[in-house]
Ligand SMILES: [Zn+2]
């Protein structure tokens with residue numbers, strides 16, 4: 001399984017493209033390490049591309065979803081599924097959001113931002 005890895009300018013580098021997420025005022029957005037967005041979903045996914053922006057609380061993550069130059073912020077619950085086929089000590093919870101398109105984070109074999 002490979003990442004979508006679609007990338008482009010971010011809404012925080014171009015504020016007019018940003019739709020406010022409602023629940024979270026922009027000044028509370030976690031800082032993002034990159035000035036471009038990179039899609040963390042599986043290659044060939046349906047719907048919008050998605051990049052994790054940061055953690056708001058243990059059960060709330062801020063994501064930016066986009067298609068072309070239309071960006072939407074979304075507060076989503078983490079997926080947290082882990083691979084049932086590996087021993088519990090080696091299990092890593094999925095870093096994507098709950099209900100993401102197929103491909104948990106631990107199923108990808110390529111590097112994100114690669
Ligand atoms: Zn994508």
Ligand SMILES: [Zn+2]
Pocket residue numbers: 079080081094095096097100103104105
């Ligand atoms: Zn997952």
